[in-house]
Amino acid sequence: MSYDKSVQQPGALVPSSRQLGMWLFLATVTMLFAGLASAFLVRSSLPDWQVFPAPRLLGLNTLVLLLSSLCLELRQRKKIALLLATLLGGGFVIGQITVWRQLMEAGVYIPSSPHAAFFYLFTGVHGIHLLCGFLFLGYLSRRSFGHGENQHDDELLTLGRTLWHFLKTLWLLILGLLFLA
Amino acid sequence: MEAVSTPPLSERVAEPRKQGFLRTYVFSLDHKIIGIQYFLTALAMAAVGGFLAMVIRLQLAWPGEKWWFMEWIFPAGAEGGILKPEFYLSLVTMHGTIMVFFFMSYALLGGFGNFLIPLQIGARDMAFPFLNMLSYWIAFVAAAVMLFSFLVEGGAAASGWTAYPPLSAVWEAIPGSQWGQSIWLLAMALFIASFTMGGLNYVVTILNHRTKGMTFRRLPLTIWSLFIASAIGLLAFPPLLAAAVMLLFDRHLGSSFFLPSGLYFNTLLPNQGGTPLLWQHLFWFLGHPEVYVLILPALGFTFDILPVFSRKPIFGYRITTMCLVAIAALSMVGGGHHMFISGMNPFLGEFFSVGTMLITVPSAMIGVNMLASIWGGKLRLTTSMLWALGVISLFGTGGLGGLFLGNAAADIPLHDTYFVVGHFHLIIGGVTLFAFYAATYFWFPKMFGRMLSEPLGKLHFWTSAIGFYGVFITQHWLGIGGMPRRYYSFNTFTYLEEIRDWNLFVSFAAFLLGAAQLIFFYNFVISLVRGRRAEANPWNAATLEWTVSSPPPHGNWGAAAPTVERWPYEYSPEGETVDYLSQARTEKTAGRTTE
Numbered sequence: 138m139s140y141d142k143s144v145q146q147p148g149a150l151v152p153s154s155r156q157l158g159m160w161l162f163l164a165t166v167t168m169l170f171a172g173l174a175s176a177f178l179v180r181s182s183l184p185d186w187q188v189f190p191a192p193r194l195l196g197l198n199t200l201v202l203l204l205s206s207l208c209l210e211l212r213q214r215k216k217i218a219l220l221l222a223t224l225l226g227g228g229f230v231i232g233q234i235t236v237w238r239q240l241m242e243a244g245v246y247i248p249s250s251p252h253a254a255f256f257y258l259f260t261g262v263h264g265i266h267l268l269c270g271f272l273f274l275g276y277l278s279r280r281s282f283g284h285g286e287n288q289h290d291d292e293l294l295t296l297g298r299t300l301w302h303f304l305k306t307l308w309l310l311i312l313g314l315l316f317l318a
Numbered sequence: 319m320e321a322v323s324t325p326p327l328s329e330r331v332a333e334p335r336k337q338g339f340l341r342t343y344v345f346s347l348d349h350k351i352i353g354i355q356y357f358l359t360a361l362a363m364a365a366v367g368g369f370l371a372m373v374i375r376l377q378l379a380w381p382g383e384k385w386w387f388m389e390w391i392f393p394a395g396a397e398g399g400i401l402k403p404e405f406y407l408s409l410v411t412m413h414g415t416i417m418v419f420f421f422m423s424y425a426l427l428g429g430f431g432n433f434l435i436p437l438q439i440g441a442r443d444m445a446f447p448f449l450n451m452l453s454y455w456i457a458f459v460a461a462a463v464m465l466f467s468f469l470v471e472g473g474a475a476a477s478g479w480t481a482y483p484p485l486s487a488v489w490e491a492i493p494g495s496q497w498g499q500s501i502w503l504l505a506m507a508l509f510i511a512s513f514t515m516g517g518l519n520y521v522v523t524i525l526n527h528r529t530k531g532m533t534f535r536r537l538p539l540t541i542w543s544l545f546i547a548s549a550i551g552l553l554a555f556p557p558l559l560a561a562a563v564m565l566l567f568d569r570h571l572g573s574s575f576f577l578p579s580g581l582y583f584n585t586l587l588p589n590q591g592g593t594p595l596l597w598q599h600l601f602w603f604l605g606h607p608e609v610y611v612l613i614l615p616a617l618g619f620t621f622d623i624l625p626v627f628s629r630k631p632i633f634g635y636r637i638t639t640m641c642l643v644a645i646a647a648l649s650m651v652g653g654g655h656h657m658f659i660s661g662m663n664p665f666l667g668e669f670f671s672v673g674t675m676l677i678t679v680p681s682a683m684i685g686v687n688m689l690a691s692i693w694g695g696k697l698r699l700t701t702s703m704l705w706a707l708g709v710i711s712l713f714g715t716g717g718l719g720g721l722f723l724g725n726a727a728a729d730i731p732l733h734d735t736y737f738v739v740g741h742f743h744l745i746i747g748g749v750t751l752f753a754f755y756a757a758t759y760f761w762f763p764k765m766f767g768r769m770l771s772e773p774l775g776k777l778h779f780w781t782s783a784i785g786f787y788g789v790f791i792t793q794h795w796l797g798i799g800g801m802p803r804r805y806y807s808f809n810t811f812t813y814l815e816e817i818r819d820w821n822l823f824v825s826f827a828a829f830l831l832g833a834a835q836l837i838f839f840y841n842f843v844i845s846l847v848r849g850r851r852a853e854a855n856p857w858n859a860a861t862l863e864w865t866v867s868s869p870p871p872h873g874n875w876g877a878a879a880p881t882v883e884r885w886p887y888e889y890s891p892e893g894e895t896v897d898y899l900s901q902a903r904t905e906k907t908a909g910r911t912t913e
Contacts, residue, residue: 154445154526161518165552172557172603176564176575176596185591248572251591258567 159296163303166266170307173262174314177255181318188252191316192239198232199312201225206305209298216281219294222301223274230271233264252315259311263304270300345455347447348872349432352454354765356428360421363461365839367416370409372832377401377409379825381807394493395473403806407476408494410804412468414479415502418608419509420461422750426615427513427551428457430757431520431544433765437863438538440529440880440902442873445522453515460508463501472496478804480601483576483594487568490583500569503562510559517548529862531882536901538861538886539632542639543618547611550646554607561600568592598657606653607646609746614642616753617684620709622886623760624688626859627703628695629897631887634687641680641687648677658729667726674724678717685713696890700857701775705756708783709749716744719794734804737797743790751786755779755838762842763856767868768849774841781834788827796820860898861886 180186205225211218237257240246247254277297280290346352376385388396395405432450436443444450467474476494477486485491486499524545528537537545564575568589576597579590625632632638654662654670688710697703719741722728732738755778762770799817801808808814808821855864862880863870880902888899 154522157526158446158518158522161521161552162514165514165518165556168553169556169560172560172600173564175557176560176600179596180575180591183591246572247567248574248588251574254567254571254573254575258564258573262563 785831
């Protein structure tokens, strides 16, 4: 590019275009899950609704994701913390796939019940978004080991943290919807 | 300039690197090139959608007739040269899908949005140029995938642009519900991804990259409308993506989101517990705001063109911005008016009726503001202005039909008749199409550096207007007479005997309309190659894009971005001797010496 593309102008309403872009993206993702959730709420109110018990591994996966989020908030040893957060995020994805395999071994597939269908749907769509987040964190982690701290990297890290906390919160809401509602 | 201090980051223009053809014209990051790419893709898709319309009208004029060329174009859908009824449904499905999403969205938002936003707000490019380029190429793939669906076994989707299950969910229901429907859903998912990227870019750019002095109160209405349309698009599209994923699950993975028990196609289907109404709710949650995503920019362009050719400011600028916001907000909660006959609770129907009727208030105010804007002006009837005046006309007439359909009780006999078809074509086919042409004739010089032929343009306008009204006003009467939509032929219905032959008139008017667009395509191509070279400001317009060359250079503004001093509609300013005052303080401002 022959000129700086992201320069805020004097009239800018928000400090950072990138952060604003991230929030708008998250608003869009929220609407996607709101669509799924509204379908879930309507369907789950019908008399034939049956909930299968939550697989134990889900609890461990959730813990892994929460730990991953926590790592991103550490102020000391930022590089190690970021790497750990990334690895734990990868662990979450592997854990989710393992849950799927456990369910299939137990004979619970998408057509088994409406609750099962929603389970696979929610975890699948959330998992795809989390995988993208994982790749982004991986990229940030590689950058942090590549060169020293700078403002640009700090900004990207803030974006990564926003995305990751959003995905973690979303997961908690999904879990609540699927098994507590 | 003698100043030796380094110019601010925003002003630095590096030496242009010599980039290859691919980086400059194919994978360009320049919003102007990307806008033109969207524009050309839209035109190509419009040609396909328009051709499908001609085939539809051919069928409705002479149902069951044998056409020698039909088998050559559609070997599976028109065996022996006669259109199959199930293929007719594919035609109407793809016509609607292509026109709404792949012509109008691409042209108005992708094309003009990309080209105009940075120029009109004084920015050098979009906030995220790489994302912009990505959004176009995903849009291109989405369009290609959608067209590809014609080639698969079973042919293109055939459940309407609305894709209602169970027709769209059951593989065996109709040939189009085989791979064609799945590919339709994939193409729509790609489209939504592309739109999200683009919409996000527009909103951030408009919020954060306006040049010095460009406050919100000084934004052209084009920008206001694109800003609001992008915002509601970002919020409204995702539930359709959710629905599309669920429909793919039902089709391929055995779930029952939309499929109830008791469906029988050769055998009893195993699904149970789903409901087609869920799809309808999720679809129309997007479907209604979508039409406002299209109409708002159409109105915005018109508001920017009318004052240029009346040489007086827009009437009611502030209230118009508020009306645009009101329309957008109400559109998010009025979508249930597409489902009045679904068996909903009558009180819910009342809620949606009231919401729909409420939208008529800001819409009518916008119509009045448009009229008041030209009232007493010195009208110059260029081609662009003619199309803009057509917008006002169509907004009024199309809106009248909406008053009937928005009333839950009146909608019951009118739903799924040609009354609906006539209404939405006047608004979505008419207002947006006429605004598209108004914008094209107006901004073509800026985009391509040449002028379109005015005589050809006027011929294009008048033949189109006559054809357009001929088709779609007539369809209102046909609808009142009970003629249902999406029917392959009406020959077997005795109650339609008296009005059936009006289809012949409608088809001839449609052929006139179709032929008129060929005039435009010819004009477009010839002018690109041999058109008169355009100067910077051929229309003496006041917005920022007219202060730079046609087409503008890479980086738009040269060494320094403009500073804005006034709103965009200072035509025939009081107390001044000049004809107009440009928004920006530049030496080239017509008739105004710099302070």
